[in-house]
Amino acid sequence: MKQADFVIPLNWKNDSFRQIKNPKTLANPASSFPFSFPVKPYQNPESFNLSKIIMPLGDNLGDKSDSRYCGVETDFNDDMPHVLSYNINGGFDFIVAPLMEPGYRPSLINTASRESSVLPFAGSDLVLSPAQWSSHVVGKISSWIDLDSEDDVLREDSETALKQELAWASHLSLQACLLPTPKGNSCANYARCVNQILQNLNNMQLWLRIPLVKSDDEDDDSVNGTSDGMVVEPTDSWELWNSFRELCEHHSQLSVALDVLSSLPSVNSLGRWFGEPVKAAIVHTDSFLTNARGYPCLSKRHQKLLSGFFYFSIQIVLSGKAVHKLPVGSLPSGSGQADNNAQQAQKHEIRSYLDYVGYLYQKMEPLPEQERFELGYRDFLQSPLQPLMDNLEAQTYETFEKDSVKYIQYQRAVSKALVDRIPDENASTTTVILMVVGAGRGPLVRASLQAAEETGRKLKVYAVEKNPNAVVTLHSLVKLEGWEDVVTIISCDMRCWEAPEKADILVSELLGSFGDNELSPECLDGAQRFLKPDGISIPSSYTSFIQPVTTSKLYNDVKLHKDLLHFETAYVVKLHRLAKLSPSQAVFTFTHPNYSPNISNQRYKKLRFETPVETGSFIVHGFAGYFDAILYKDVHLGIEPSTATPNMFSWFPIFFPLRSPVYVKAGSPLDFQIWRCCGNTKVWYEWCVTSPTVSPIHNCNGRSYWVGL
Ligand SMILES: C[S@@+](CC[C@H](N)C(=O)[O-])C[C@H]1O[C@@H](n2cnc3c(N)ncnc32)[C@H](O)[C@@H]1O
Numbered sequence: 001m002k003q004a005d006f007v008i009p010l011n012w013k014n015d016s017f018r019q020i021k022n023p024k025t026l027a028n029p030a031s032s033f034p035f036s037f038p039v040k041p042y043q044n045p046e047s048f049n050l051s052k053i054i055m056p057l058g059d060n061l062g063d064k065s066d067s068r069y070c071g072v073e074t075d076f077n078d079d080m081p082h083v084l085s086y087n088i089n090g091g092f093d094f095i096v097a098p099l100m101e102p103g104y105r106p107s108l109i110n111t112a113s114r115e116s117s118v119l120p121f122a123g124s125d126l127v128l129s130p131a132q133w134s135s136h137v138v139g140k141i142s143s144w145i146d147l148d149s150e151d152d153v154l155r156e157d158s159e160t161a162l163k164q165e166l167a168w169a170s171h172l173s174l175q176a177c178l179l180p181t182p183k184g185n186s187c188a189n190y191a192r193c194v195n196q197i198l199q200n201l202n203n204m205q206l207w208l209r210i211p212l213v214k215s216d217d218e219d220d221d222s223v224n225g226t227s228d229g230m231v232v233e234p235t236d237s238w239e240l241w242n243s244f245r246e247l248c249e250h251h252s253q254l255s256v257a258l259d260v261l262s263s264l265p266s267v268n269s270l271g272r273w274f275g276e277p278v279k280a281a282i283v284h285t286d287s288f289l290t291n292a293r294g295y296p297c298l299s300k301r302h303q304k305l306l307s308g309f310f311y312f313s314i315q316i317v318l319s320g321k322a323v324h325k326l327p328v329g330s331l332p333s334g335s336g337q338a339d340n341n342a343q344q345a346q347k348h349e350i351r352s353y354l355d356y357v358g359y360l361y362q363k364m365e366p367l368p369e370q371e372r373f374e375l376g377y378r379d380f381l382q383s384p385l386q387p388l389m390d391n392l393e394a395q396t397y398e399t400f401e402k403d404s405v406k407y408i409q410y411q412r413a414v415s416k417a418l419v420d421r422i423p424d425e426n427a428s429t430t431t432v433i434l435m436v437v438g439a440g441r442g443p444l445v446r447a448s449l450q451a452a453e454e455t456g457r458k459l460k461v462y463a464v465e466k467n468p469n470a471v472v473t474l475h476s477l478v479k480l481e482g483w484e485d486v487v488t489i490i491s492c493d494m495r496c497w498e499a500p501e502k503a504d505i506l507v508s509e510l511l512g513s514f515g516d517n518e519l520s521p522e523c524l525d526g527a528q529r530f531l532k533p534d535g536i537s538i539p540s541s542y543t544s545f546i547q548p549v550t551t552s553k554l555y556n557d558v559k560l561h562k563d564l565l566h567f568e569t570a571y572v573v574k575l576h577r578l579a580k581l582s583p584s585q586a587v588f589t590f591t592h593p594n595y596s597p598n599i600s601n602q603r604y605k606k607l608r609f610e611t612p613v614e615t616g617s618f619i620v621h622g623f624a625g626y627f628d629a630i631l632y633k634d635v636h637l638g639i640e641p642s643t644a645t646p647n648m649f650s651w652f653p654i655f656f657p658l659r660s661p662v663y664v665k666a667g668s669p670l671d672f673q674i675w676r677c678c679g680n681t682k683v684w685y686e687w688c689v690t691s692p693t694v695s696p697i698h699n700c701n702g703r704s705y706w707v708g709l
Pocket residue numbers: 387388391392397400401437438439440441442443444464465466467470492493494495509510511523
């Protein structure tokens with residue numbers, strides 16, 4: 001069936017699956033994430049009130065992500081235990097605190113005293129336990145540092161301080177440090193120093209602080225032009241971030257902390273950030289409005305943005321002084337321990353802001369059951385199934401069979417086809433020959449028999465399956481159900497079976513996440529030999545769809561493999577942390593039966609994706625693919641986002657990565673080309689971007705990724 005003349009992606013072949021395997025038998029993919037923050041609850045009951053420790057924003061059904069935790073930005077204070085206990089007891093989960101005394105400048109320490117001098121850090125490492133440092137403190141690097149300053153002394157001082165502070169933070173095993181926003185548009189020296197540090201960094205993440213600003217090109221005259229006629233470039237802080245991370249070669253430990261201000265950029269441009277590695281959103285107290293009762297609240301747009309942050313596991317950090325004067329008598333009173341705790345918590349200056357964030361978090365719709373089930377698969381790359389070349393395992397069939405929505409759609413399609421084929425008056429005298437090709441363990445046989453019962457049509461079924469293991473199950477199913485008179489099992493590849501009679505209806509489900517990627521076209525071309533000339537194929541057609549996406553998470557996961565092969569492979573993945581940059585477009589369509597004289601399943605498509613100017617510039621890490629299948633007439637089934645069949649979980653999208661991310665300037669079109677290529681032993685895709693830049697053609701000759709015939 002296949003030759004070993006091309007590279008098999010070793011280690012994958014056996015664990016490849018299109019759909020989720022039984023999660024009980026799989027290691028949870030989420031456990032491979034480097035860490036989550038905070039890692040574990042604070043452990044020292046002596047100095048803090050334990051009942052206030054780790055106080056997630058509340059319990060939102062199903063959400064166990066990092067966004068349950070809320071931090072607070074603090075000023076420098078050399079009494080770290082006090083700062084931490086005040087904030088933890090005040091209801092926060094972690095602090096973002098300066099590590100170094102802000103007046104310190106390396107050049108002010110003279111050479112003579114340098115050797116003996118002690119750096120002015122906020123206390124010794126012993127003032128907190130290692131677990132406290134790493135679970136509850138994000139280091140805030142001095143905000144005065146300016147590595148691209150024209151002033152040599154300031155620049156050199158900045159470099160020294162940055163290195164000293166990050167070395168100290170590493171020594172403390174902090175999980176993250178907040179880097180100050182680059183001072184100007186030029187940030188090359190800053191990025192160079194950070195990049196050097198990243199090369200030898202432990203697991204610590206560096207959060208680059210970026211204000212969430214984008215002046216809207218058309219609306220904002222103040223930015224576009226000045227009275228003296230000079231044109232000023234509109235500001236988009238995403239560009240600053242993009243330059244910085246390009247300079248740092250998209251390092252996976254470099255991420256973003258967004259400063260959320262009182263005015264927000266357009267919704268479209270905000271969406272870009274969800275594909276970026278945003279770890280925290282710093283919300284300033286002066287971004288809050290005042291509600292009718294005098295308490296802080298956020299505008300509708302801010303609320304929506306925060307819901308997005310929660311959904312994408314981005315942690316909120318509150319920053320600033322209290323700017324609301326709370327109504328007199330708002331402090332809780334009482335005598336019990338709970339009241340004492342509440343009072344203590346209420347003493348935190350910005351507790352009412354935290355309460356409001358907690359309220360927004362709890363207000364979110366709980367995750368539907370299916371989403372909760374799929375949580376561990378979010379952004380986890382899987383190799384697509386090869387159901388033709390490989391024999392699927394029992395647990396893979398079991399997962400298929402749990403998706404009742406899929407079989408309901410098939411049953412509806414078969415019912416409609418039966419009624420169209422046999423008028424009521426012939427129902428009791430005519431037997432319809434129906435063949436399930438690729439019957440697996442029999443769910444489509446069952447759906448077809450149920451359709452016959454529902455419509456009162458008589459059926460003779462052939463169940464054709466090439467996997468001998470599934471055939472064993474088919475036999476026992478037929479016996480168990482007493483279908484011996486109706487169902488004939490054929491253990492054979494449909495492409496070479498010589499059928500004893502022709503079929504009225506051919507039912508199959510050989511669809512991959514990208515429609516044709518499990519070789520349904522090739523199999524059904526072989527099977528249509530035994531379909532009557534006026535016979536019906538269910539599905540009657542299917543179309544793949546594709547759209548460009550920003551997904552730094554997936555890009556970095558592919559990059560981890562450090563080889564070409566992984567950048568030229570399409571993955572099945574439950575897409576989550578991504579920005580969809582343009583609506584999806586149809587790619588390849590296959591129709592069955594196909595009686596054209598020279599059937600060719602090779603395809604080529606050139607697509608142009610447009611994005612509104614107001615989105616701003618963006619980066620494309622790859623393309624998300626989907627399919628939609630017409631089973632029969634108006635009965636369809638698919639995962640294309642705008643028409644997806646609700647509650648169907650058999651397919652995750654497919655992801656075609658790009659070897660190098662492509663920068664697309666605001667308003668510029670993106671041209672993508674894709675080929676479906678067919679050889680004697682394999683089918684594969686090749687793809688590339690041709691505008692605004694030209695990428696290499698990925699997967700030339702199917703050298704990295706192919707589907708075996
Ligand atoms: C995606 S599974 C679907 C199984 C089942 N119909 C269901 O819906 O659960 C596709 C099935 O088709 C079988 N298959 C794939 N290519 C085949 C071929 N050329 N001839 C016969 N069976 C094939 C596979 O072994 C597998 O059992």
